[in-house]
Amino acid sequence: MQYHISTGLIVKHFEQNCNCPLCEMEKIVETNICRELLADGCMDDDVRKQVNEMGFCLKHFEQLYEMPSKLGLSLQMTTRMNTIFKVVRQPKSLKDAKKQSKQLLxxxxxxxxxxxxxxxxxxxxxxxxxxxxxxxxxxAMLKNSNAFCLKHYAKLLEYAQYAGFSQKEYLSTLYEIQNKRLKKSVQLLNDFSNRHDYRNLGKPLGEATTALPRIKSDFFGKK
Ligand SMILES: [Zn+2]
Ligand SMILES: [Zn+2]
Known part of the structure; x- marks a missing residue:
């Protein structure tokens, strides 16, 4: 399954200045893949073979389950069970049981x-x-953005070589915006903790109320 990469989609999400534009884009990609898996993917031998081998994680099983095609999911899971039955066999010995356990996990x-x-x-x-x-x-848009969740920051670092001659500047920009974001997160965590000191009882939390949701977003993005 191949999707056309639209630069418009990238620009649109950077313009929105959300917590992590890449998390937003990833959600769209995931949803498209799930839709495809339950539509044409059910009939595609190559896709069925890959579903058979890999299956789904809980998050994506739930996402697929929320979609209208329950039949598509049922067909894909029937396929997946072929692999599982190859692993779940009568254990011949303790050694075999441990091997099965490892395979199943x-x-x-x-x-x-x-x-x-x-x-x-x-x-x-x-x-x-x-x-x-x-x-x-x-x-300019990237320089003014809110940076990224840590996973997507790491991914952008990993592929920085595609910036060609701008590589060094690109890496500095990424680091500067990410560092600014993380420092702000720490400042908000400190403010949040300080507001719980008895000497500050009754004082409004203000922006510090966002400290924990913000740090969650730094670490885990938009799950
Ligand atoms: Zn992200
Ligand atoms: Zn998954």
């Missing part, structure tokens, strides 16, 4: 939606890097 870690999403998102990391190098307007 490994099966529970894989997810085709997570896998496809991660692959699609690489195109966004690269395009953002290229937009930064080629478009002055986008560069």
């Amino acid at each position: 490994k099966e529970l870690e894989s997810c085709i939606v997570c896998d496809f999403t991660a692959k699609e998102m690489i195109k966004y990391y690269k395009t953002i890097t290229q937009l930064y190098s080629n478009e002055q307007e986008f560069k």
Whole structure:
């Protein structure tokens, strides 16, 4: 499954100045993949084979379950069970039981939606890097953004080589905006803790009320 990368989608999410534009884009990519899996993906032998091998994580199973095609999910899960039955066998010995246990736990870690999403998102990391190098307007937008959740900051660092000659400047910009965001988060956490000191009883929490939701967003993005 291939999706066209629209620079318009990237610009739109940076313009909105949300907590992490990449989390917003990732949500769209995940939803498209889930829709596809329950539609044409059910009939596609290659996709069925991959579902068979990888299955779904809890988050994506729940997302698929919320979608209208329960039949599609039922077909995909029937396929997935072929792999599970290869692992769940009568254990021949304790050694065999331990082997099965290891295999089964490994099966529970894989997810085709997570896998496809991660692959699609690489195109966004690269395009953002290229937009930064080629478009002055986008560069200014990124510099004024709220930075990213830690996972997406890490991903942008990983693909920074696509900035070409602007690489060094791009890395500095990313670090500056991320550092600013994290310092602000720490300041809000300190304010929040200080407001709980008995000497400050009755004082309004103000912006410090956002400290914990904000740090959650720094660490886990928009799950
Ligand atoms: Zn994010
Ligand atoms: Zn998943």
